Amino acid sequence: MGGSASLLPREALGEYQELTFLSKQEILLAYKRFSELLPKEERENACSARVPKSRILTLPELRANPFQHRICHVFSTSDDGDDSMSFEDFLDMLSVFSDSATSDIKSHYAFRIFDFDDDGTLDRKDLEKLVNCLTGQGEESRLSTAEMEQLIQNILEESDIDKDGTINLSEFQHVVSRSPDFASSFKIVL
Amino acid sequence: MFFFLTFFIWTCMKHYFQQLLCPLSFRRFGNSLSEYFHLLQLRYNTLKVIGAEFGTSVLSYFIFLKWLLTFNIFSLLINFSFITIPQFLAAEPNNLSFTGLELLTGAGYFQQTVLYYGFYTNATISKIKNGPSYNMQLAYIFTVGLYFVICFLILLFSIAKSFWRNFINPQAYSVNASKLLCTWDFNITNEKAVKLKQKNLSMQIKEDLTEVNWEVLSVSAKERVVCISINFASWVASLGTALAACAGVYFLSTNNLKLFVKGHRNDLESQAAMLVLPVVTSLLNAFIPFFYSWLGRLERFKTPGQHIYVTITRNIILKISILGILCYYWLGIVAASESQCWETLVGQDIYRLIVVDFIFCLLGSFFGEFLRRIIGTTVYVSLGLPEFDIGRNVLDLIYAQTLTWVGILFSPLLPVIQIIAFSIVFYVKKVSLMMNCQPPRKVWRTAQMTTSFIFLLFFPSFVGVLALFSHTFRLKPSEECGPFRGLSSMYAAVSEWIEILENYTASKWVVWIYHNLITSELFFFILSTLVLIVTYIYWQIIEGRKTMTKLLYKQISNEGKDKMFLLEQLRSLQRAKQTPSAPGGQGQAGQS
Numbered sequence: 001m002g003g004s005a006s007l008l009p010r011e012a013l014g015e016y017q018e019l020t021f022l023s024k025q026e027i028l029l030a031y032k033r034f035s036e037l038l039p040k041e042e043r044e045n046a047c048s049a050r051v052p053k054s055r056i057l058t059l060p061e062l063r064a065n066p067f068q069h070r071i072c073h074v075f076s077t078s079d080d081g082d083d084s085m086s087f088e089d090f091l092d093m094l095s096v097f098s099d100s101a102t103s104d105i106k107s108h109y110a111f112r113i114f115d116f117d118d119d120g121t122l123d124r125k126d127l128e129k130l131v132n133c134l135t136g137q138g139e140e141s142r143l144s145t146a147e148m149e150q151l152i153q154n155i156l157e158e159s160d161i162d163k164d165g166t167i168n169l170s171e172f173q174h175v176v177s178r179s180p181d182f183a184s185s186f187k188i189v190l
Numbered sequence: 191m192f193f194f195l196t197f198f199i200w201t202c203m204k205h206y207f208q209q210l211l212c213p214l215s216f217r218r219f220g221n222s223l224s225e226y227f228h229l230l231q232l233r234y235n236t237l238k239v240i241g242a243e244f245g246t247s248v249l250s251y252f253i254f255l256k257w258l259l260t261f262n263i264f265s266l267l268i269n270f271s272f273i274t275i276p277q278f279l280a281a282e283p284n285n286l287s288f289t290g291l292e293l294l295t296g297a298g299y300f301q302q303t304v305l306y307y308g309f310y311t312n313a314t315i316s317k318i319k320n321g322p323s324y325n326m327q328l329a330y331i332f333t334v335g336l337y338f339v340i341c342f343l344i345l346l347f348s349i350a351k352s353f354w355r356n357f358i359n360p361q362a363y364s365v366n367a368s369k370l371l372c373t374w375d376f377n378i379t380n381e382k383a384v385k386l387k388q389k390n391l392s393m394q395i396k397e398d399l400t401e402v403n404w405e406v407l408s409v410s411a412k413e414r415v416v417c418i419s420i421n422f423a424s425w426v427a428s429l430g431t432a433l434a435a436c437a438g439v440y441f442l443s444t445n446n447l448k449l450f451v452k453g454h455r456n457d458l459e460s461q462a463a464m465l466v467l468p469v470v471t472s473l474l475n476a477f478i479p480f481f482y483s484w485l486g487r488l489e490r491f492k493t494p495g496q497h498i499y500v501t502i503t504r505n506i507i508l509k510i511s512i513l514g515i516l517c518y519y520w521l522g523i524v525a526a527s528e529s530q531c532w533e534t535l536v537g538q539d540i541y542r543l544i545v546v547d548f549i550f551c552l553l554g555s556f557f558g559e560f561l562r563r564i565i566g567t568t569v570y571v572s573l574g575l576p577e578f579d580i581g582r583n584v585l586d587l588i589y590a591q592t593l594t595w596v597g598i599l600f601s602p603l604l605p606v607i608q609i610i611a612f613s614i615v616f617y618v619k620k621v622s623l624m625m626n627c628q629p630p631r632k633v634w635r636t637a638q639m640t641t642s643f644i645f646l647l648f649f650p651s652f653v654g655v656l657a658l659f660s661h662t663f664r665l666k667p668s669e670e671c672g673p674f675r676g677l678s679s680m681y682a683a684v685s686e687w688i689e690i691l692e693n694y695t696a697s698k699w700v701v702w703i704y705h706n707l708i709t710s711e712l713f714f715f716i717l718s719t720l721v722l723i724v725t726y727i728y729w730q731i732i733e734g735r736k737t738m739t740k741l742l743y744k745q746i747s748n749e750g751k752d753k754m755f756l757l758e759q760l761r762s763l764q765r766a767k768q769t770p771s772a773p774g775g776q777g778q779a780g781q782s
Contacts, residue, residue: 064381066388067374097376114371134374135395136388143392150399154367161743162750167371175368180637182372184246189238189377 012047020095021105027091029190033059034090046087053083056090061188066133070113097188106186107176111169121166127152236620242379244578244623245387247634249377251580251587252616254643258591259612261344262605265337265594269602272333274304276324280311295461296541301534305541307600308534308671326673327683334599338656341595345648352641370395383629390631417490424485431481432508435474436515442467443519467539468546471512475589476550479505479582495635502581502642509589510650516543517596517658521665531671537600541607544593548611551586555622563626575628583619584643587612592651596658 008031016027035046037056042049053072062068069083075093076083085093095101096109115122116129128148135141143151159167159175167175176182241249284302302309310330314323373391378384446467482504491497520536529535559576566573590608597604663681667674674680688704691697707713 061379064379064384065376066384067376110372131370131395134370134388135392136385138385138389141389141392143395147396147399151367151370151395155370157367159368159371161746162753163747164750164754172371176372179369179372181246181635184636185373185375185377187377 008047016091020091021098021100022091022095026094026098026190030091030094031087033190034087048086050078050084050086051090053085056085061190066136067113070116074109074112094188094190097186099187099189103176103183104173106183107173108169110176110182110186111172114172121168122172123166124152124156127155127167240620240623241377243383244627244629245375245378245383247580247630247636247639248578248623250636250640251578251583252620254584254640255587255612255616255619258587259609259616261341261591262594262609262612264340265598266603266605266609268333268337269598269605272329273310273326273602276326276329277304277310280326281309294542294545295464296538296545297461297464300541301538305601305603306534306537307602307673308531308537308668310602310673312673312675325687327677328687330602330673331680331683334602334659337598338659341652342656345644345652348644349641349648352637352644367398386629390629394632420489424489427485428482428504429507431478432504432511435478435508436511439467439471439474439512440515440519442470443516444523464538465542465546468542471516471543472546472550474512475509475547476554478508482508498581498639499642502585502646505582505585506646506650509585510654513589513592513596514654521658521661525665529668531668533600533668533672537597537604540593540597541601541604544590544597544604544607544611547586547590547593548615551590551611551615552618555618559622559626576626577630578623578627580630580634580639585646588643588647588651591647592655595652595655599659599662 035043037051057068072083075089076085077089078084114130116126159171161171314325486501524532562576594608664679692701
């Protein structure tokens with residue numbers, strides 16, 4: 001633990017503390033876990049290396065999460081579209097999922113994670129994929145087409161305020177604001 | 191009534207601080223503070239593991255347990271430093287011998303130690319001649335009083351904060367389906383737990399869909415009558431059982447007293463006889479809730495939330511009424527009896543109750559979770575693993591804490607016992623949870639239930655204890671033991687002190703506060719009126735906001751329709767512009 005602290009420069013640590021919602025311990029722990037994902041030769045410049053998606057998904061916190069692919073996609077700033085993450089992307093992700101992030105930030109990113117086609121709204125197809133993620137891929141737990149239709153109809157009736165058939169960011173944030181458990185369940189801590 | 195005043199003050203403070211102070215500087219300060227507390231990593235890891243496997247609902251039980259532990263640690267620090275340490279300086283030697291049975295019964299050797307009220311001196315302690323003196327009577331009253339005032343404030347702020355966060359957003363519609371958008375618990379990291387949660391979620395969605403269809407069908411009048419009569423019968427049965435339990439406890443306790451006062455034998459038989467009352471009380475508290483949950487299964491409730499609330503209400507009524515009968519027995523009968531030191535007797539009773547309750551908690555964990563798992567996996571495989579019953583366990587915690595609060599006046603070091611008990615319970619429950627239980631199946635609204643539990647801790651427990659104390663202060667203390675011997679009531683110590691203070695001009699303000707604020711009825715009347723007015727204002731604001739919300743919803747939906755209409759117009763005009771033979775080809779620019 002002491003070794004990795006000397007590898008992350010002090011100004012960088014201070015900067016990260018300013019820019020994210022994480023504390024010093026959390027940033028150091030994140031650095032340690034991130035460098036463990038890299039092969040030995042690249043651990044020296046962990047700050048500038050990129051970790052491929054397959055390695056990120058081996059983290060125990062993400063391994064079993066049904067939204068793992070969407071999380072990697074949303075937080076990755078890779079130009080190649082391969083969803084690889086740099087250390088700053090990783091910190092970004094941990095910051096949004098941390099305890100001290102505000103509910104606004106969390107709901108904003110939750111919206112982006114649930115928006116499977118990245119078009120800025122949650123339409124019926126997005127909602128269908130969301131429900132499938134929530135109920136799992138097993139045969140008994142999948143919903144039938146009729147049930148899915150009914151469920152999506154109910155969801156849209158309750159949350160689509162301007163009745164345009166999709167849920168935009170403000171409507172989503174409105175729904176989330178009425179659920180007090182959201183902030184504590186939208187949390188991943190290393 | 192202070193609740194709403196605090197609520198108002200809290201809102202104002204929050205509003206101003208958010209506007210004036212930069213949130214960043216606060217965060218930096220908080221960060222540096224938390225760096226010094228990273229030693230608490232151990233506990234933090236335990237909680238994280240629990241949350242990862244079982245979700246935030248089960249985690250809330252452990253967080254509640256930790257919170258109660260801090261109350262007891264705080265009480266221990268205050269009592270130990272202000273009452274016990276001075277008492278050590280003026281202690282009398284203890285002539286009794288120590289046998290192991292004292293740990294269970296609290297009598298015997300412990301009777302002449304700082305554990306009980308009776309040991310404390312009523313003298314003014316001063317080690318150095320003409321040096322500073324320490325008035326034990328005032329110290330005792332003020333220490334206990336200060337502790338309760340601070341607890342009161344902490345509980346009030348916790349309730350106000352919880353209530354603000356979880357109930358204030360006016361919920362105009364019931365939101366079932368759209369809750370799905372925010373239910374996924376990202377804390378869970380165990381693969382099996384995730385699969386289980388997905389299965390439960392899918393079952394629940396299917397159940398909800400069919401339930402909605404059921405509610406749409408009209409329920410016939412005959413069925414409704416049957417439903418209501420079953421509900422009524424269940425309530426009668428549960429209240430009847432509670433009443434019967436109270437009567438039993440009362441009968442047993444009065445007989446116990448006869449045993450005690452008449453013969454002061456110290457042999458094994460009488461010691462065992464002292465344990466009968468706590469064991470019977472704990473048995474009643476352990477088994478009657480099973481009867482209540484069986485009753486609950488017979489009835490039909492509109493929502494599962496209603497079921498939980500009804501069960502919790504019945505359990506609370508049972509526990510509080512048994513405790514109430516015991517308090518009546520202690521303060522009404524034991525206090526008036528001819529025993530030597532009634533406060534110490536009451537303290538010993540409470541000590542035994544706490545120890546036996548703790549033992550029953552461990553036994554309950556053993557039978558309820560460990561054996562049930564063995565039965566569920568080997569003999570009756572259809573039963574499966576047991577679930578961690580959050581409601582039952584939290585109520586047990588609240589009951590234990592109430593007992594501690596009731597006993598603090600009679601046994602100042604009682605929080606030590608409770609700290610040990612709570613720490614052991616924490617680890618035993620954690621181990622039992624990991625080994626034996628499965629994650630909860632039904633959705634448990636953590637935030638709302640936590641608010642309800644803090645409210646239950648405050649309202650029947652804490653307020654009840656305060657009422658108890660205000661009664662105890664007017665009773666006559668025993669003549670031969672304790673810091674208030676010889677006075678007509680515990681309260682007389684304070685009034686005597688005020689009379690002494692009246693002779694000094696420097697402390698006239700203390701006397702003024704005492705006469706005009708604490709003992710005057712007018713002050714409390716004005717305060718209550720103010721709080722009622724503030725509550726009424728807030729209620730009107732909430733009603734107004736609800737109406738406003740409805741209007742705004744309509745407005746947004748209408749604007750959506752307007753947008754659709756205008757888009758249609760635009761499209762039809764563009765189509766008209768494209769077809770050259772259409773007669774209405776002019777006037778397309780500058781429209782819509």
